[in-house]
Amino acid sequence: MKHDTNNPLLQPIHGVSLEDYAAAASNMANGMSDEQVCKKLGIELPVWDEANQLWIKRMQQDTSFVVMSLYGQYFGQAHLHPKLGKQTNHQSNEDYLTRISTDEKFYYELCGARQAAYEAGLDGAKWIEDNYGISLGDFQSVAMKWMGNMINMLPYQQQKQKEYAKKFAEENGGNIADDIEF
Template sequence: MFKKLFKGLTDNLEDMAKKAVTEQQNSNTNNNKDLFDAYMQGNYQKAFDTGAASAGYSTMNTATEDPNDPQLQPVHGVTIFDYAVGAAKLGEGCTEEQICRALGIERPMWDEAQVTWNNRMRDDKSFNVVSVYSKYFGMVKEHEKLGVLQPDNAPATQVESETAKANLQRLETDKYYFFEIQGAMQAAYDNGIDGAQWLIDELGLTVSQVNSAGTQWMNDFNIMAQMIDYQDQKKKEYSERFSSESGANGIVDDIKF
């Protein structure tokens, strides 16, 4: 899925670059020139940011947090930072009650804030709210009240807590490790293995923790372009390992055309 997503994004960049070339013949706008130059130089991030801006969209790099923006106003005191980190902590196994206690609010207030923030992200055609949310989803540790929460419903695992912490830190600082794990999860699912449970069993981490740790990598198109082949290589290696361990072909291999 990750590769398909990246392929779609790069195809869009190629289309935008070609369009910029055509429009440059009739217009000398800086946006067209910047997009074309960035694309030709292989700077996918700048090309995407420029192309998105010209179309009226925000990215995580260009999103703004205007204090007067009605779409970014807190809901019952729950800011978008609170909500993004709260969502990440729920994915780790924290309960809604834990989140509410930490934020000093009642459960109905959180429930309404959840609905409102989700509706804002769904309805925002500029993607500014989504982009701000994505940024904060990767900043769990920086939240003063929620970052330190230990989940009441953490998934059971045999991985020692210190080892799990080390794995999480490595995902945050080692892009090769992050994309290796992405490839491993894909390979697990391809071989009929629950990738989410594999993460818990092998790393002591949830999908939410992995995704939060990798936000910086997944939102940098230059890194994605650099690492996509590496991820494919690791996916192949893990697929061979899973297939060998199970003594059978993966689900994909069993499909007859």
């Protein structure tokens, strides 16, 4: 996304750029602590805390939505960040993460599986992490890439959701509400 580098809303806060902030948020969604972020960025915790609060305020003040748009872009590309990219704490199944980033149908299949898991009384995000090694934070980062085509992929996602619902029902001896009579 092209943007005006002189835009005051995009200037770093205490040395923390919007790209740093978004990459930090992505890593924190994947289990990295504030302290680890500070160490990677070379800043103290009080500096991070204030920068965090001020970036949120800037997003709220930005009527052009440039800050939020760039934040989304940077969040989705956190793995490319020079200091915060490619963290070892969530790289166990890199092939699946790469696949959902490059294979739109696989991404929407997992969306359907996640929803079916929730409807079966399971934690859908945990099911994906347990079976594919993809954390919720990584999954949501990829979602930014594919959300523009959601309307076209919804029938496919719903088809996969039905398939997984049947699978979960078979594994669990029926659906969660099968024993409820009205």
